[in-house]
Amino acid sequence: MKRWVVVITAALFVLGGAAAASAASYKAEYKLSTVLAKPMPWGIAGERWAELIKEKTQGRIVVKQYPGTSLVGGDQTKEYTAIRQGAIDLAIGSTINWSPQVKELNIFSMPFLMPDYKAIDALTQGDVGKEIFKILESKDTVPLAWGENGFRELSNSKKAIRKPEDLKGLKIRVVGSPLFLETFAALGANPTQMSWADAVPALSSGAVDGQENPLTVYTVAKLSTAANQKYLTIWGYVADPLIFVVNKEVWNSWTPADQKAVREAAIQAGKENIVLARKGLIPPNDTLLKEIKASGVNVSSLTPKEKEAFKKASRSVYDKWAKQIGPELVKKAEQAVAKRK
Ligand code: X2X
Numbered sequence: 001m002k003r004w005v006v007v008i009t010a011a012l013f014v015l016g017g018a019a020a021a022s023a024a025s026y027k028a029e030y031k032l033s034t035v036l037a038k039p040m041p042w043g044i045a046g047e048r049w050a051e052l053i054k055e056k057t058q059g060r061i062v063v064k065q066y067p068g069t070s071l072v073g074g075d076q077t078k079e080y081t082a083i084r085q086g087a088i089d090l091a092i093g094s095t096i097n098w099s100p101q102v103k104e105l106n107i108f109s110m111p112f113l114m115p116d117y118k119a120i121d122a123l124t125q126g127d128v129g130k131e132i133f134k135i136l137e138s139k140d141t142v143p144l145a146w147g148e149n150g151f152r153e154l155s156n157s158k159k160a161i162r163k164p165e166d167l168k169g170l171k172i173r174v175v176g177s178p179l180f181l182e183t184f185a186a187l188g189a190n191p192t193q194m195s196w197a198d199a200v201p202a203l204s205s206g207a208v209d210g211q212e213n214p215l216t217v218y219t220v221a222k223l224s225t226a227a228n229q230k231y232l233t234i235w236g237y238v239a240d241p242l243i244f245v246v247n248k249e250v251w252n253s254w255t256p257a258d259q260k261a262v263r264e265a266a267i268q269a270g271k272e273n274i275v276l277a278r279k280g281l282i283p284p285n286d287t288l289l290k291e292i293k294a295s296g297v298n299v300s301s302l303t304p305k306e307k308e309a310f311k312k313a314s315r316s317v318y319d320k321w322a323k324q325i326g327p328e329l330v331k332k333a334e335q336a337v338a339k340r341k
Helices: 002-024 041-056 076-085 105-109 117-124 127-137 178-186 196-205 215-222 249-251 254-278 289-295 306-314 315-325 329-340
Strands: 030-033 064-066 090-094 141-151 151-155 171-174 189-192 210-213 231-234 239-247 298-301
Touching: 030 041, 030 076, 041 064, 041 141, 041 239, 041 254, 076 090, 076 239, 076 249, 105 127, 105 178, 105 239, 105 329, 117 127, 117 239, 117 306, 117 329, 127 141, 127 329, 141 215, 141 249, 141 254, 141 315, 151 215, 151 329, 171 178, 171 196, 178 189, 178 315, 210 215, 210 249, 215 289, 239 249, 239 254, 289 298, 306 315, 315 329
Parallel strands: 030 064, 030 090, 171 189, 171 210, 231 298
Antiparallel strands: 090 239, 141 239, 151 210, 151 231
């Protein structure tokens, strides 16, 4: 009898100690990294995730957003490494920015793989998305939900671009992955890689002629007026989904109930983010595009035949990268796109 009391007391002591330790190991504040700030959909997603986490954990987990990838000095291609290393606790990152560390994420940057929004969904919500989450899980991060930056349309300060030859010699700012440099080189442009923080001043000063980003970014950043981007080509050549992740050690320090709350918050914020990222962009309700046209921007919406010329010109890059990403994953993605409903 006495022995049992000792054992039970000891067990309670250990359990109590563990609970106290886990509560004590919660940080006063967790750092959430995003590239863009509100009112861009990506920035809003960060605020929303933080807000929902606070609500769903009754304030046990407090998250502060750091837009501008400021936790890595604005160098968005270093964000994923910083999450793995714990300098960033949570992030909503673009597949493009993390692709230097996770080669499979380049799948979304394969030129003309995804013809429409249903194709994005077929990948993120299907087997390809699951496989990508498994890969992220194997790299010290816990992926929780998908969001969206969007289809990346091409703008420039010089001329209307409707065929690959029009791009000849134009200096185009691209993001971190070498796949972008190769795609634009294949199309005849003169691509130059820089962070988003450096891109806006470079466009404004005329050091760079053009860039590619979703229209939500183009409008909120006022690229047509502040950066002379008067010519816009709607070609939907790639789209970048966003991924909500948490550093694995941080994740493991939370109770299962709090983990569930953070996951649910990510899923909800991700769904809301996708709605916002697509708002005004899907015909016939493409009001955002109509507003851009009405503001005096020269918009070239490419016909399927015109897109085909760009697709053909970038095909060698697609084939080369299919090998690098993994032919099986690429095949799976192509099949998912073909079967989309
Ligand atoms: O840098 C960009 O172009 C941006 C903001 O779209 C990304 O972070 C991928």
